[in-house]
Amino acid sequence: xxxxxxxxxxxxxxxxxxxxxxxxxxxxxxxxxxxxxxxxxxxxxxxxxxxxxxxxxxxxxxxxxxxxxxxxxxxxxxxxxxxxxxxxxxxxxxxxxxxxxxxxxxxxxxxxxxxxxxxxxxxxxxxxxxxxxxxxxxxxxxxxxxxxxxxxxxxxxxxxxxxxxxxxxxxxxxxxxxxxxxxxxxxxxxxxxxxxxxxxxxxxxxxxxxxxxxxxxxxxxxxxxxxxxxxxxxxxxxxxxxxxxxxxxxxxxxxxxxxxxxxxxxxxxxxxxxxxxxxxxxxxxxxxxxxxxxxxxxxxxxxxxxxxxxxxxxxxxxxxxxxxxxxxxxxxxxxxxxxxxxxxxxxxxxxxxxxxxxxxxxxxxxxxxxxxxxxxxxxxxxxxxxxxxxxxxxxxxxxxxxx
Amino acid sequence: xxxxxxxxxxxxxxxxxxxxxxxxxxxxxxxxxxxxxxxxxxxxxxxxxxxxxxxxxxxxxxxxxxxxxxxxxxxxxxxxxxxxxxxxxxxxxxxxxxxxxxxxxxxxxxxxxxxxxxxxxxxxxxxxxxxxxxxxxxxxxxxxxxxxxxxxxxxxxxxxxxxxxxxxxxxxxxxxxxxxxxxxxxxxxxxxxxxxxxxxxxxxxxxxxxxxxxxxxxxxxxxxxxxxxxxxxxxxxxxxxxxxxxxxxxxxxxxxxxxxxxxxxxxxxxxxxxxxxxxxxxxxxxxxxxxxxxxxxxxxxxxxxxxxxxxxxxxxxxxxxxxxxxxxxxxxxxxxxxxxxxxxxxxxxxxxxxxxxxxxxxxxxxxxxxxxxxxxxxxxxxxxxxxxxxxxxxxxxxxxxxx
Numbered sequence: 057x058x059x060x061x062x063x064x065x066x067x068x069x070x071x072x073x074x075x076x077x078x079x080x081x082x083x084x085x086x087x088x089x090x091x092x093x094x095x096x097x098x099x100x101x102x103x104x105x106x107x108x109x110x111x112x113x114x115x116x117x118x119x120x121x122x123x124x125x126x127x128x129x130x131x132x133x134x135x136x137x138x139x140x141x142x143x144x145x146x147x148x149x150x151x152x153x154x155x156x157x158x159x160x161x162x163x164x165x166x167x168x169x170x171x172x173x174x175x176x177x178x179x180x181x182x183x184x185x186x187x188x189x190x191x192x193x194x195x196x197x198x199x200x201x202x203x204x205x206x207x208x209x210x211x212x213x214x215x216x217x218x219x220x221x222x223x224x225x226x227x228x229x230x231x232x233x234x235x236x237x238x239x240x241x242x243x244x245x246x247x248x249x250x251x252x253x254x255x256x257x258x259x260x261x262x263x264x265x266x267x268x269x270x271x272x273x274x275x276x277x278x279x280x281x282x283x284x285x286x287x288x289x290x291x292x293x294x295x296x297x298x299x300x301x302x303x304x305x306x307x308x309x310x311x312x313x314x315x316x317x318x319x320x321x322x323x324x325x326x327x328x329x330x331x332x333x334x335x336x337x338x339x340x341x342x343x344x345x346x347x348x349x350x351x352x353x354x355x356x357x358x359x360x361x362x363x364x365x366x367x368x369x370x371x372x373x374x375x376x377x378x379x380x381x382x383x384x385x386x387x388x389x390x391x392x393x394x395x396x397x398x399x400x401x402x403x404x405x406x407x408x409x410x411x412x413x414x415x416x417x418x419x420x421x422x423x424x425x426x427x428x429x430x431x432x433x434x435x436x437x438x439x440x441x442x443x444x445x446x447x448x449x450x451x452x453x454x455x456x457x458x459x
Numbered sequence: 460x461x462x463x464x465x466x467x468x469x470x471x472x473x474x475x476x477x478x479x480x481x482x483x484x485x486x487x488x489x490x491x492x493x494x495x496x497x498x499x500x501x502x503x504x505x506x507x508x509x510x511x512x513x514x515x516x517x518x519x520x521x522x523x524x525x526x527x528x529x530x531x532x533x534x535x536x537x538x539x540x541x542x543x544x545x546x547x548x549x550x551x552x553x554x555x556x557x558x559x560x561x562x563x564x565x566x567x568x569x570x571x572x573x574x575x576x577x578x579x580x581x582x583x584x585x586x587x588x589x590x591x592x593x594x595x596x597x598x599x600x601x602x603x604x605x606x607x608x609x610x611x612x613x614x615x616x617x618x619x620x621x622x623x624x625x626x627x628x629x630x631x632x633x634x635x636x637x638x639x640x641x642x643x644x645x646x647x648x649x650x651x652x653x654x655x656x657x658x659x660x661x662x663x664x665x666x667x668x669x670x671x672x673x674x675x676x677x678x679x680x681x682x683x684x685x686x687x688x689x690x691x692x693x694x695x696x697x698x699x700x701x702x703x704x705x706x707x708x709x710x711x712x713x714x715x716x717x718x719x720x721x722x723x724x725x726x727x728x729x730x731x732x733x734x735x736x737x738x739x740x741x742x743x744x745x746x747x748x749x750x751x752x753x754x755x756x757x758x759x760x761x762x763x764x765x766x767x768x769x770x771x772x773x774x775x776x777x778x779x780x781x782x783x784x785x786x787x788x789x790x791x792x793x794x795x796x797x798x799x800x801x802x803x804x805x806x807x808x809x810x811x812x813x814x815x816x817x818x819x820x821x822x823x824x825x826x827x828x829x830x831x832x833x834x835x836x837x838x839x840x841x842x843x844x845x846x847x848x849x850x851x852x853x854x855x856x857x858x859x860x861x862x
Contacts, residue, residue, distance in 0.1 A: 111786025111794055140779060141812045142794045176779025177812060285783050370858030376543060376579025380688050383514025391514055391545045409544045409580060447858075448851035455773035455850075 057222045059315050062229070065217025066199030069231035070254035072097040072296030075198035077205035080188030082181055083136035083174070091188040092205030094198075094250055095130030095161045100294035101259040102128035103266040104169070105274070107287035113176070114139045114146030116286055118154065119169040123290065126259035129167035131250060131290055132157035132189070133206045135235070139172035139180040140285050149180045156189045171248050171288050173235065174208055203233035206248050210235050214326040218318050220311050227308070228255035228297040230315040236327040247274060247327065249289045251319055255312055256295035258303040265316055266291045273320035276352060276441045277328045278360045291316070328442035329424075333449030336368050337425045339442055342382075346435035350387035357385035358428060359443030368426050369445040373417040375404040378428055393433030399426065406433070460625045462718050465632070468620025469602030472634035473657035475500040475699030478601035480608035483591030485584055486539035486577070494591040495608030497601075497653055498533030498564045503697035504662040505531035506669040507572070508677075510690035516579070517542045517549030519689055521557065522572040526693065529662035532570035534653060534693055535560035535592070536609045538638070542575035542583040543688050552583045559592045574651055574691050576638065577611055606636035609651050613638050617729040621721050623714050630711070631658035631700040633718040639730040650677060650730065652692045654722055658715055659698035661706040668719055669694045676723035679755060679844045680731050681763045694719070731845035732827075736852030739771050740828045742845055745785075749838035753790035760788035761831060762846030771829050772848040776820040778807040781831060796836030802829065809836070 077092035104123035203213035217231035234249035345351025361381035392407035480495035507526035606616035620634035637652035748754025764784035795810035802823035
């Protein structure tokens, strides 16, 4: 049994899921899709991971409570406004939005999650939501439109899907979509991602898998160090593919984990690559670290360093900045045991300055993806973090966001 | 007895200190001062605070050991090269540099601290240091030149001095200088600062004061979240003003603390204001926090937030970003008890969205200094952090640093 990428796959690729979106004028840009709905044709096992920020948007508070039941049937999302005035009216508005969407989809309001992304501190224009929802047409081909409708400063929609195949027959499918692209940082950011599968999954196992996937993928991606009040990952498993219930002991459990990791990894890479103003995807592989937590921490710290990011912007093979960023991570680093590679070229060897082809490595860094590999030499754990370079466009995007 | 600012004061304003600098061609720019020497006319009580980064430059390793004796007589500094190849040769070079400077100044090499700042990963051009040191002319008026010689990407030198006056008579003087301006972050950054005083101070008390000053000033300043391998604060007290030994119980102890805090605060503000590419100094006052550590942590987190920084760049009174940054600090924040002021205007009131003059506050934010005040409403502790906005020039400076 192999996991295969579905060309052009998206969040409604698994059976029993449909989606749709409309332009509801919540975003300033006329005609932009900004209100989307994703539903399953039956209640699904569901699990969520939400922002760690103590300041939480209204939809996060509503959706977290509903996801804790382990059962959801859909999610309604708007972009252009984060519904984050941080008071009771925000929560009331989120509940009304979910109820309207559930009524339109034809199921119980408690099974509808809700999300909003965009500017904070402004009340949701509920009249626009109310006018928009009935116009949404749900379809199994609606995944791409849904992925567009959740975008804010993203330059492109992010969708991905894989299928587990057995002798050419599909066992189950996993699809997903996500939006970034600033305020992205470990412990979730203004990041929304929805993963769907038609696999038949035991809710407790789905919850464990969701946490594992978030820790290894979404929480290893950083754009600017800011985490938002709105971050949400929801995973829906509706069982439409049939088959026996997959639990932690099932033979298919490993395959399901692998498929979810593949979708989470690729969506995370897409998010980092589309970081605000980014011109390079930065992949930081840290190997031979002392613990998994420390190894991940070093990877994330290097991926987040403004000085490493701007070195990548400038195609500068500056191992000093990489080493110094690792050194301030708070995790053990022994210079004499540390080696650094850039685009697979050794540029710092076990604590020693070495001769390398500076101009040649700089040339290699012109690639779309820049790989930094750090061998800590003090353990057996490996981790990967994804980030992006820091360009003048990041500043333009965020200095002029409201104007 | 009052503390008065000395107009045009600098690191050699206190009695018994002299300094000088030369252009030694360590920096690329021809004729730039890049090798400086600061000495006392007698051994001084001395104390240091050094980078918390586990990756430490050679001069930091040498100077920290010497400062631990509580006695130093001078420091030699070069800019343009950080002497950070992270191997034994780096340490040997730092010791040679200190020995050459001590010989030139006429005292024991063990009393000479050493610092280097600039590009990492390249061996120190020791021949240039050796040729330069004998050309340094030491003078009580050498403070300004010394302050220039330690600069890297700083746009201006940073010097400040105050005197404690009693009926018009000077009791003691405290002077200082510093350089930034990227890689600046709590726990010190590519930050070098030297504070001198002619007060007669007991070494143990000086050590306590140095830590207190660093915690309240240098460690509350952030430019880009990166800490360097080279950060150093050294405080010298040579007793040239005479008077009885100042200890923790002395009446003058409080005045000395106040004077050191004044110099540390003003130098920190100058460093933040001159952050790479900065157009605004950002001052974050957090009041009524639950503990001093938490209050400081919230202030620093907000000052470091890329989204807050870019909001300031764009003169955008975006309280949402301020609140969300506070919320991810890891310290307690209760939205319903939190208020936010920008340039003294209330823009978020105890968890409630309020009407305010958005355009008017935006206009006020055009000032050189933007003050963010956050009332946490859950305690009695106050703290201030200093940062700067994030502009496209930061990116240019750091993407093109080596080229």
